[in-house]
Amino acid sequence: DQQVKQNSPSLSVQEGRISILNCDYTNSMFDYFLWYKKYPAEGPTFLISISSIKDKNEDGRFTVFLNKSAKHLSLHIVPSQPGDSAVYFCAASAPGAGGTSYGKLTFGQGTILTVHP
Amino acid sequence: DAGVTQSPTHLIKTRGQHVTLRCSPISGHKSVSWYQQVLGQGPQFIFQYYEKEERGRGNFPDRFSARQFPNYSSELNVNALLLGDSALYLCASSWSGDNSPLHFGNGTRLTVT
Incomplete structure (x- = not known):
């Protein structure tokens, strides 16, 4: 059951x-979505997040868009740089009992981004 | 500030053995979560601890257990190791677990032979 793809x-x-x-x-x-970047031999590094009450969040070269009706989110990187080459994971969390739900993330399988000079 | 630190970085065990993995969260972080990442897949949630109490458990067998200590560090224990337990085990910490992103360590690479 792949909830995040x-x-x-x-x-x-x-x-x-x-x-x-x-x-x-x-x-x-x-209700909360995040993007992480992962280099080989390192743990995932947090990039940017968005709450379900928003449809866009920007941080420098990174922008995340959320389309709740389509259950779709995207990460835009502009302009892309060779140092951005890494595996990118999207992740999501749902409210849980006690509200401390954000330690439990459901991850996608990852996308390998290669930026050519 | 030091990030999330995990030990050991690499480990080789034999089927049927037991393993203990250790994690120290970022100073001030009270929530620790454990994830398993097998090759070609995203991390999969195993446990979350907050203020030394288990707050969540993923779909893993009872051979997996964990605990959090008064200084907020944590251990993940796996009994009766199987070949399929070979993976990268990631520890992550956050300030409270609520709306604060997880910060991951570099993981422990476990190989079961």
Whole structure:
């Protein structure tokens, strides 16, 4: 039961262009969404998040868009840089008893982004 | 500030053995979560602890257990190891668990032979 799906295993982009990574989810209870970046031999690094009450959140070169009706979110990286080459995971969480739910994230399978100089 | 630290970084065990993995959260963080990541997949939730109490458990067998200590560090224990337990085990901490992003350590790579 894959509640969070990243259907593109890999994405290749030229330096300076836009990278768009996509993520779909099925659980309507998810109310908080995050993107993480992972380099080999390192743990995932938090990039950006969005609450379900918003449809867009920006942080520098990174923008996350949320379309609740389509149960879809995307991460835009503009402009893309070679250092952005990594595996990108989207993750989601749902409210739980006691409200301390955000330690439990459901991750997608990841998308390998390669940015060519 | 030190990030989330995990030990050991690599471990090789034999089927049927027991393993203990350790995690120290970022200073001030009271919530610790454990994740298993197998090759080609995203991390999968195992446990969350907050203020030394278990707050969540993923779909893992009872061979997996964990605990959190008064200093908020945590241990993950796995009994009767199977070949399928070979994975990267990630620990993550957050300030309270509510609306605060998880910060991950670099993981422990467990190989079961």
